[in-house]
Amino acid sequence: MIVITLPDGSKKKYPKGINSLEIAGQISEGLARNVLAAKVNGKVIDATMPINEDADLQLLTWKDDEGKAAMWHSSAHLMAEAIELLYPGVKFGIGPDIENGFYYDIDFGDYEISDKDFPKIEKKILELAKEKQKFQRKEVSKKEAEEYFTKKGDEYKLELIKDLNDGEITFYQSGHFTDLCRGPHIPDTHFIKAVKLMKIAGAYWRGDESRKQLTRIYGITFPKQKELKEYLEKLEEAKKRDHRIIGKELELFAFSQNVGQGLPLWLPKGAELRERLEQFLKKVQKEAGYQPVITPHIGNVNLYKTSGHYQKYGEESFKPIKTPVEGEEFFLKPMNCPHHCEIFKVSPHSYKELPIRYAEFGTVYRYEQSGELHGLTRVRGFTQDDAHIFCTPDQIKDEFIGVIDIINRIFNAVNFSDVIIQISLRDPDKPEKYIGSDENWEKAEKAIKEVAEEKGLNAIVEYGEAAFYGPKMDFMVRDALGRKWQLGTIQVDYNLPERFDLTYIGADNEKHRPVMIHRAPFGSLERFVAVLIEHCGGNFPLWLTPTQVIILPISEKYQQYAEKVLTLLQNFNIRADIDGRSEKTGRKIRDAELKKIPYMLIVGEKEETNNEVSVRRHREGDLGTFSIEGFADIVNKEVNKLINQ
């Protein structure tokens, strides 16, 4: 007998070799019907796998992420089976579960396939699912495994097997399909009741651009048709928050073929919004001891040779611009740091001056591959809220604290809460990959970890993710479609001070090397605005929104009173407008709601007589009447709450 401990702490004895599904059956029939996989001593395994020793057992169902993963992984196999039946002779790469569903990379050979084939494949998948195919695990030797796929002629699987150790290879068979697979899988296919193939894409074998491109098919499955429907509706909702759509609707930015791909045009409303962000940060930075600098949009090729960027990125950049007479070469500036290093070098520095913080809203240009461009989040020209801090190794910690405070202020001002913070440190096994002394690295890494601790940041530490020139801390936010975008960043750099031979004179009257910290709270204004739009669905915080208040006179008779209200509000620094069209009030309200204007002021006879305004809040409705000053006070309080905390 063995002792099984359930998550609630209860223990029970079972015969050796019992499986999780059988245990579930003894607890309740309903539970047994829902078990997709099991977690035994922390390891997820098939629910049908025998348990031979005392163990902690957690039964995994659709409610558990790991249950979903098993379901989707099994769905990938099922899709592969369906495809193999429909298109005999295709070869398979890998087919894992992912965050939302699964994919399979397939070499379709001479078959031409597109999303038009999806319904056919979906139908086949559901047909096979109904057969209640069991997922059968089989341990095979390396030789057997190789023989099977040699016979099948699947070179991709053979390549995968080559990297595996004999004795650790398992196959899973379901229906007509056998796959090299570690598992785990759901007990059988009947759980798969709804399927939707989402998209088709090319994917390089093993992510290697130089190798063959396979066809990747993404799909998702559910145990109930209703859940699929809900999922698709959720996606539709997310699409409405897409910054590209809202940006067009609210006339914030645009693109033009004539200007060029990935080169955004900021329309007046968007430009003003962006300026408000810039002004806000400038004010915060001034308080924090930053000094403004301004540098040109191009730089001599030698500047980038000194920085080392030319050697690394020269080939993948926009081609240099040449002066017509001398033939001197200039690059569009891909980053601001080399320029700022040159500013540091203009005069000698004493340790007493440090830290020196140069800030610039610097517009940079990078050649991004055409297929990568995406709205404002991935562009070829963008403006960084860049700054470079030159300090001593001992000052790194305080500087990190200062930057984190700035980032927090900004994120609070725009109500960002779902922020993911990643600390990227050295790979401890490969110290030779990194520039700079061990001592300095240790100091910086320790400082960053301490800061994260002290600031109570919920940070993930990743070893081996640091740049070769220094450790960093990145701030990431998810967009409407769940994609993660990096916004702010703080990076320590030991490399550029070296390459530019930056020095300061220490208390010992000797030359010393400063440390450089790159930091950008927004990251880029473009990406920040994009993520902000998706985060708030176009309903910007009051301090940022293009028009804060729209005055809606009931008829032309009250136009004059509306103008009086407008003037008063403008005196309170409120951005207001009048909708003086000869339309019905309902129509004006509707249009203002669609434009997402936070406050609507309805003014007619009553209001004019009492010197008041009727206030309607966007998405909320009628708030009642207020005096003009009283209303202005409400607006200013709401603005100050976010930006003066």
Added chain:
RNA sequence: GCCAGCAUAGCUCAGUUGGCCAGAGCAGCUGAUUUGUAAUCAGCCGGUCGGGGGUUCGAAUCCCUCUGCUGGCUCCA
């Protein structure tokens, strides 16, 4: 850059297997209406159907090519 798809009026979209001067709603303009919490009515304007080439008696529709966009892959100082 690679794979797949898409491109019709300022915007959102219709246009059946190639066949009468290419349509609608919204926006815009003009006029009427003077309006109380999510769409007042009427008229008008607006399109070399993304560009170029080809097949055909005839192309928005079929083929080739270029450009751009969308979703992935690769990349990201």
